[in-house]
Amino acid sequence: MGIFDFFKRKGDTSSNQHFDKHSVKKNTETSIVYTVASKYNEYTKLFVNMMANGNYAPIAAYEKPTGEIIGYLYSTEDMSYTLSVDEVITAMKKEFAERLNAETIKSYAIYYHSLFNNDDNHTIADDHNEPKAISIILKNTEGFETIVAVSYRFENEGFSVGPMTQVSAKEFQEVLQVELIEGKDYFQERIISKPKTVENEHGIIIKTVNNGHVGDFWSGIFGFEYFQTMSPDFLYQYMALAQTKNPPIQKVDTVEVYQLDFDRLALRVICEEQRLVSAFPRIETHTKIDVALKQIDEWEHVQNLEAIVHGGGRDTFAIRFYATDYAFNREKYLSNTKVNMKLSGIIYVLDKHTEDSNTLEDGTTLSPDFCMYMPGQEWSEFGCFDFIGKLESIEEANAFDNEAHSGYMLKIKLINNEEIADFFTIDMFVNKKNMRFTDDLEVGMKLTGMFQLLGEIAD
Template sequence: MGIFDFLKKNKKAEIIDNKILETEENPVSTIKHSGKSLNEIYAEKLNNVSIENSDKIFDFIKIYSEYIVRFMGMQIQNNYSPIAAYEKTDGQIIGYLYIAKDMSYNRSIEEVISDMEIEFEKRLSEKTIKSYTIYYHSRFKDNNDHEIAKKNGDFNAISIKYKTSDLSGFLGLRYSFEDDHIVFQGISGFSPEQNNFILNTQLKEDKDYFQERVTIESPITENEIGLKIKKVNNGNVGDMWAGIFGFDRLSEEDGKNFLIHNAAYVFIQETVKSNDEVLISEINFDNIIFRGVKTTNDETRTTYPLLKTDIFIDVENKQINEWENINNLEAVITGNGRDTFGLTYFATDYALNKEKYKTNKKLNIELSGLIYHLEISIISESNTPDGPNFSENFTMYMPNKELSEFGCFDFIGVLEDFREIEVMDNRKYEGFILKVRLITNEDYPDFFTIEMFVNKQNMNFENLTIGMQLTGLFQLQGQIKE
């Protein structure tokens, strides 16, 4: 997962020749079907739905038509999460969805489907529901293989696991990717008329289709000194590289290979730091450092960029969000700076200093930032006679609504100094190291002022002037003062 998914490509979808009308703003889909079902072409290759049973299964599954259409609409929106729906004893159909409390922790598709099945089997045995369906993406290809799709090339169909008192099994709704379209081919084993009935189902615009939701929460423990340790399994440093090279550069066709090449280059460098668990290698470009971390058994590797700074403050840490998906080598830490303001930062030295972080609440932390987007603030132009009014020295920062778990902040700051640098000795990756005041304190000028790096691609203006008011989004990084 990148913290931002700027590279995501929205797909239009169609069923044969007719399109699903779908926009990001309006998640309700209207589906039209031409009647040219591929089942006509592949009638001799019906899967596990036998001809004599197909009518009975259709009569049952059609009560879930809205959820079949809803799941197709989710795919168009690039949402591949599994969903479910069940039938209450009074015939009402209820949607069932697992949702993550925040972006940092989630469960695997296998775990979610298994939990759904366990829960629904319990309800069936207790006779509190009459039937259930579970929807996910699979390898199904007009055969009996309904294994979960896990990698590119596996995504062939929507599989529907169903069960009622006298029916159980799987259905497969084949699809294919053609240019920027998803082509849906209808449910294998159903006639064109049956598929038309289901796929022409209209969704209700104001209906909440997921009346029952289960929240996925990360396990949190507290250690002997009162630090909370939260497990994260969805941590990723991908967008830190976009902070260095620019989002436009990494969205190019060779962007992924470019990052892989750079990571490999970091790991062939000599070890500069180590402990019993990890080996650290680095490449330095001015104060920009590309750091590689690998376990001594070479089982886990990770790389990330950082901005080295001499600016530090005293921080009292409150919680460590430890990334178990990176073998606990990385973490985002939350605490208070100068006993006053809140901080959440990616600890660039966590692999090396894990024990120090876990056994000391109060540490001197060098803080710096990678800017993902930068523009000139015009907040002072919004002043009115009735207020509120903002001065040209107004500063603030606040956790980004979607990305706070990763240490990302929206800010308005005053530029106190800057200098231009090149990364990788290549002007294509040039940018600026900025000194930005984030909190204005008349009695303490450097109360909270940090250095940040911005790639020119991530700026929407060209010229910097000391004293100007800037705004944007940045990733806060920190490490224990050496």
């Protein structure tokens, strides 16, 4: 199950937590707020536990006329289309307001992470603003409405939590002492959202996506660990150079596409109205395969200028790929049921496939010539595949003509076919930093790993 706007606190993967009892405000008066907040003590404790496990998604709960408390959660079928925390909270408020007016619920609580810092700032935290507290929106049918906050601080391997505003120290301790029931489904009502899809007159399904990005492509080009610490200035300088050195290779209305070539690799830059939209690597290949188009996942967050394309290669095998030419060939993808494609790949992980690996856990023995590919366990919706393939050729290649980013262009067979030797054999680039072995590559050896499939219409 995917959670809307799921994100983790940068640099912290610990689930170690403790509660700071000494930081709770001393207040012996009975809190009016607590009469409502206490109905949701389990969910307050649950939300703290979710944070401890790296889950910062908003949640809610409501009170039925019978007094029963029901958990409420937004989720999605896949992670290709997500709502922001602000969108989720807005939708929750609207739904609960209607239920309060209809008297089908008595009260509700909405939980999210905010910038609250001992002030009245309950602004939603996001990827650009580090969260400082849990904010809880409380409202009931009797006209009561407020927002309380529970501050927290990350300390070494864990964090401390408290106090809660508008309640006494004793009342907050009751929250901390709540025992959650192991195995209980606390979210009895789930709103499962499906991405918008339409079928056009050519029978192609168009799916709206807002969660795609090309950042991992660069991890494949430069090496995952290296790219994490690499200065962004390196790429920015080349992006700027691409837009000034040569005229655009394509122009459609206000969209201009630029390209810098580096032997078999290239940098492609998309601009709209002279503003940078995206920049990604491209691999030069002459391998062409007929592909029957079935579905296009358009990225609405980049003005529908990028997409993942689903189809069938040679009317036989299923593929999905990032279309490196979608910004200027969009109409061709939307109006053709079959196109001749150039397909290539960026290898994220590469290892040797040994003979020992030919025997599966159930005792099945694979042929020494066995080749295969399958959707990857991660990022499959964006065109990532796990594979076992045969190395057909090797060519040294350096990203940006820089030996610091050296690698190889490998031609790898992914499907064996008795009649067509290169039935599904494509060129893939691998940076040496993403290789898990130091032995020399040899034509004919078996390789395994994960790659990102790229494609563009062959002119």
